[in-house]
Amino acid sequence: MADVHASTAAGTGVVAHDVHAHHPRQQHHFYSMDQQLEASTLGMWVFLVTEIMFFGGLFMAYLLYRYWYPEAWAAGSNHLNVLMGGLNTAVLICSSLTMALAVRSAQVGSRMGQVVNLILTILLGATFLVVKYFEYAEKFKHHLVPGVNFDPALPRPEQLFFSLYFIMTGIHALHMVIGIGIMLVMLVWAARGRFGPSYYGPVEVSGLYWHFVDIVWIFLFPLLYLLGAHLGHGGA
Amino acid sequence: MDNAHAPHVVTPIRTYITIFVMLLIFTGVTYWVALHDFGALNTPIALGVAIFKASLVVIYFMGVRYNTPLTKVVVVSGFFWLLIMFVLTMGDYVSRSWLGVPGR
Numbered sequence: 001m002a003d004v005h006a007s008t009a010a011g012t013g014v015v016a017h018d019v020h021a022h023h024p025r026q027q028h029h030f031y032s033m034d035q036q037l038e039a040s041t042l043g044m045w046v047f048l049v050t051e052i053m054f055f056g057g058l059f060m061a062y063l064l065y066r067y068w069y070p071e072a073w074a075a076g077s078n079h080l081n082v083l084m085g086g087l088n089t090a091v092l093i094c095s096s097l098t099m100a101l102a103v104r105s106a107q108v109g110s111r112m113g114q115v116v117n118l119i120l121t122i123l124l125g126a127t128f129l130v131v132k133y134f135e136y137a138e139k140f141k142h143h144l145v146p147g148v149n150f151d152p153a154l155p156r157p158e159q160l161f162f163s164l165y166f167i168m169t170g171i172h173a174l175h176m177v178i179g180i181g182i183m184l185v186m187l188v189w190a191a192r193g194r195f196g197p198s199y200y201g202p203v204e205v206s207g208l209y210w211h212f213v214d215i216v217w218i219f220l221f222p223l224l225y226l227l228g229a230h231l232g233h234g235g236a
Numbered sequence: 237m238d239n240a241h242a243p244h245v246v247t248p249i250r251t252y253i254t255i256f257v258m259l260l261i262f263t264g265v266t267y268w269v270a271l272h273d274f275g276a277l278n279t280p281i282a283l284g285v286a287i288f289k290a291s292l293v294v295i296y297f298m299g300v301r302y303n304t305p306l307t308k309v310v311v312v313s314g315f316f317w318l319l320i321m322f323v324l325t326m327g328d329y330v331s332r333s334w335l336g337v338p339g340r
Contacts, residue, residue, distance in 0.1 A: 042307050049314035056318045063322060064329055082267070089263050097256040100247075100297045107246045204299075211298045215290045221263075222282040226270035230278065 025199040037201050044205040048212050055216055058168050062223065065164065069157035074228035076161030079144060084135050085225035088128050089217060095124035096214045103207045106190065106200035114190035114203065118183055121210065125180045132173050139166075165224055172220060175213045182206045245302050255296045262289050 023033050030036040066073045098120040105113025136145075139162075143151035146163045154162075186203050189195065195203055266285045274281060295301050300311055 038304055038307070041303060042310060045307055045310045045314075049310060049317075052314045052318055053321075056321060059318075060321055060325055063326065067326065067329065082270075086263065086267060090260060093256065093259045093263065096259075096293060096297050097252060100252050101249070103299075104246060104249070104252070208298050211293050215293050218289050218293070219286050222266050222270065222286055226266065226282060229267075229270040230273040 023198055033198055037204070040201040040205050041208070044208045048208065051212060055168075055171075058164065058171070059219070059223075062164050062168070065157070065160055069160070072155060072157030073161055075155075076158045076165070077225060077227035078229075079139075079142070079162075080165070080225045081135055081138065082225050082229060084131050085221050088131050089221045091124050091128050091131070092214045092217050095121050095128070096211050098124065099207045099210045102186075102190075103200065103204050106195040106203050107197055109196045111190065111193055114195060115187065118187040118190055118203075122180055122183045122187065125176055125183070125210075129173060129176055129180075132169070168220060168224070172213065172216050175216070179206075179210050179213055182209065247296070247299065251296065255292050259289055259292060 026033050026036055030039065098117045102114050102117035102121060105111075105117055139145050140149060143149050144154070144162050146159065146166060150159060150162075183206065186206050190203065262285050266282055269278065269281050269285070294311065300308060303311075
């Protein structure tokens, strides 16, 4: 019976497999650890597809208004700090590397590797948020934040640009905060030796989320920060 | 135990470092392109570079190349649906002014 199940388990290893001799982390509704990992990965990707559509709606709004108000978009973009945006891009790419290395450490059974790389990932994520804090503070000072503080002399289309800037980067930053929370849990579990070559699903799918948030920023950086750089005074 | 199954592929550190360096280099390319006026081509180049970088992250860092065909279909369909939304919506807005009729 176990063999019949194993051979139907999505083409994974077809070997003699006693149902009672399973991995302690294997849930009973899965035929094998491979199937369990595959299901986790697929499930995370289905969630990430909803995230793609969620951010996609905002990018759609960005695209249409930019098509209508190209000059306002270039002018608004020139208010953003290219240096800080670029720095944060590099920080997130570094964090994606440490995240990938953390998953790899789990795959090869290095507890120290997981702990070190997860700590680095968390620190880089925090660095991103600190830089973002200084950027936002600068915008408050210059009355570029939608709300009571908004500079009334700012043309309406430019106000629209800043509304989109804050909702897109704000929700992205919220994802970073959630990501750091997830990584703290992974760090505790990794430090307790929960993960290893045969079981690393949680750190793997958390990594997928982290990389996704990095991808969103890979699009946000050129689309928000770099529109008017060639028109002069970029990085105001 | 499950180690009797086909072993999971572990990506070499060298691969991750290579992808990491490429991502940094192409971030620099994006910045360099933004400093120069390529006319209407600025945005397509920036988007092309961003899509290339995102693909590197998806394929290597997220390890989709080792995932099952089912997962790959889900990944591609997600981005494909996004494309449908952009193309159909902009197709509507861009073409509205082509009709010289009231109520467009």
